[in-house]
Amino acid sequence: MSRIRLFGLIVGLAACMPAPACECAFGPLSQDTVEHAEQVFVFQLVAAEHIDSGERSPGEVAATIRVMDVLLGAKPPTRMRYSTFWCCGSSLHLGHYYAAILPSAGIDDFFGTAGNLLPLGEFFEPQKIERLRRVIDGHATLEACFGEWPSARIDIIPPPPPPPTSGDAGTLPVPAELDAC
Numbered sequence: 732m733s734r735i736r737l738f739g740l741i742v743g744l745a746a747c748m749p750a751p752a753c754e755c756a757f758g759p760l761s762q763d764t765v766e767h768a769e770q771v772f773v774f775q776l777v778a779a780e781h782i783d784s785g786e787r788s789p790g791e792v793a794a795t796i797r798v799m800d801v802l803l804g805a806k807p808p809t810r811m812r813y814s815t816f817w818c819c820g821s822s823l824h825l826g827h828y829y830a831a832i833l834p835s836a837g838i839d840d841f842f843g844t845a846g847n848l849l850p851l852g853e854f855f856e857p858q859k860i861e862r863l864r865r866v867i868d869g870h871a872t873l874e875a876c877f878g879e880w881p882s883a884r885i886d887i888i889p890p891p892p893p894p895p896t897s898g899d900a901g902t903l904p905v906p907a908e909l910d911a912c
Contacts, residue, residue: 732898749879755819760832760882762873764847765866768895770804770836773851773860774811775828782812789818794843800860802835802867813843821845822884826852830863 765771778795794811801807814820821843823829830849833841840845850861865871873881886900 755846757819757843757844759848759880760846760873761863762866764832764834765873766869768803768832768867770807770833770838771802771830771863771867772798772804772807773800773802773828773855773863774798774807775855776811776823776825779823779825781815782855790814790820794823799855802830802860802864803831806837807831808838808840810840811843812840819844821848823848824853828853828855849877849881850884 764911773797776794777797779792780794782791782793791816793814794813796809796811798807798809811825815822823843827842830851831841832847832849833844834847849863851863862871862876866873866876
């Protein structure tokens with residue numbers, strides 16, 4: 732068999748192999764999510780523990796939250812679950828503040844995702860709460876107050892491919908704003 736045919740066979744087989752994909756059951760946090768929410772509250776993540784059982788998905792975490800402010804709805808939950816799995820998981824930090832934007836009220840616990848959590852940072856900042864209140868009241872948009880992808884900081888995406896191993900890969904240019912460092 733010639734080298735060209737062998738190469739063609741290898742490329743053809745590689746194209747037929749399924750590629751690992753990551754599709755989430757939820758979309759990103761959006762204005763529509765806020766407009767249809769029945770429960771919105773600000774909380775601090777105070778404790779988190781990986782759930783180690785065969786019944787749960789890998790990387791599932793049980794968390795305790797401290798509710799700081801209720802912006803919409805009734806008594807909020809004090810427990811949350813979330814995933815740290817590389818596909819559709821959430822990168823949440825103990826001590827940081829988040830807003831939960833949920834489609835129903837009166838639940839005991841909820842599953843936090845990039846589709847229903849808004850990261851507010853490591854400090855409780857009343858001006859961020861007021862901006863969120865303006866969004867809930869319809870006086871401003873989520874994008875205008877928190878940027879185009881407000882929950883992107885907590886979304887875990889698939890890891891990038893490994894760097895090239897050949898010596899001719901070169902080096903990445905240093906961005907101009909970091910060149911002075």
